[in-house]
Amino acid sequence: MIAIVQPSGIEGDIVAPASKSSMQRACAAALLRKGITIIHNPGHSNDDQAAIGVVTALGAIAEKQADGTLRVTSNGVQPVKDEVNCGESGLGIRMFTPIISLADRTITINGTGSLTTRPMDFFDTVLPQLSVDIQSNKGRLPLIIKGPLKPAPITVDGSLSSQFLTGLLMSYAAAGASDVALTVTDLKSKPYIDLTLKVMEDFGWKVENRNYGSFYFPANASAPKSGELEYTVEGDWSGAAFLLVAGAIAGDITVRGLDVFSTQADRAVLQALMSSGAKISVQTDKIEIGPARLKAFHFNATECPDLFPPLVALAAYCEGKTVIEGAQRLTHKESNRALTLREEFGKLGVQIDLQDDLMIIHGGKVLNGATTYSHHDHRIAMACAVAGLKASSAVTIEAADAINKSYPDFYAHLQQLGATVSLQ
DSSP states (O other): OOEEEOOOOOOEEEEOOBOHHHHHHHHHHHHHSSEEEEEESOOOSHHHHHHHHHHHHTTOEEEEOTTSOEEEEEOSSOOSOSEEEOTTOHHHHHHHHHHHTTSSSEEEEEOOGGGGGSOOHHHHHHGGGGTOEEEOSSSSSOEEEEOOOOOOOOEEEOSSOHHHHHHHHHHHHHTTOOSEEEEEESOOOHHHHHHHHHHHHHHTOOOEEETTTEEEEOTTOOOOOOSEEEEEOOBOHHHHHHHHHHHHHHOOEEEESOOTTOOOGGGGHHHHHHHTTOEEEEOSSEEEEEOOOOBOOEEEOTTOGGGHHHHHHHHHTSBEEEEEEOGGGGTTSSSOHHHHHHHHHHHTTOEEEEETTEEEEEEOSOOOOEEEEOTTOHHHHHHHHHHGGGSSSOEEEETGGGGGGTOTTHHHHHHHTTOOEEEO
């Protein structure tokens, strides 16, 4: 699919999409908790659909209800298939692999697209320590595993991604870990672990966070109560970041459906927007944002690397050189986002320098119209679209349907706000 964004002003109200980080964790927890879980505000992105497919393959029954909720009935991990496909979801593969390892049969774990090239050798070293047999394709997919996983006091490297730890925490809890500590070194993206722990707490599991250096499962902790539980998926700060940046660039808008007290890492976009001088009002039930004279800012995105694409779009319209820290976290995303952002925004006339862990964006000039390419990366597609709202002429995005991974309504939402977006 091709999307063409014409220079446009925007205005109006919009509701943020459902968080796929929250949705996928809720699906995993609903699988592991025995009983019925009613999930309110379920997402429908490709990653969300992949998570539903995984829990269904692992024995849960997931039914969309007439009122829009998702009803998940589960008796724990009881696979009904010999192969599980996580789609193109990095969180999905990293979170569900330890959960799948709870089964006492051989399961093949696969994925699609860029996921087949992303490193999974973390599991090659960790899972054998937990009594799980594993074979990988030289640290890549497919993975062939056989459990059951048995919790043990091990140490894991948290520097590559917190998503591996999310899966271990959930699988330890479901396996009844008792008086066991999981030690973690150099943990990145701590807010995502906060989200994991909050979901686990909401579903009835107890784990002590010892300053992110270890996570302790107390002895004789009670299992979650059976019966019916209701859980509401949060609005997505990752997707909403693009809407908020669009407002700062192109017009006064109001974004609703976000929890300003959320543990989601990408809530930090508010800090960057304030630093840039955007006109912004943050209230408990809505965020109002609009254009102002934007200035370069300095922001550390080490804990929230998914903010790089929207913040590059913002920085392109800020006078001066914006510096964003944490660029080394971008290597193993859907694309190497540091290089991809430099390449695609270069087509729009924006100079981006990479210096070790820093990304430096030279902003303030009028952006060119150009044809860009998403590299099948949802956040690159959205960043180019937002940047196109105030370019000198139309910005075309090739492979624009990459947005379906996380925010399938994105172009429709831009149109709803008054942007001129055509799809081919």
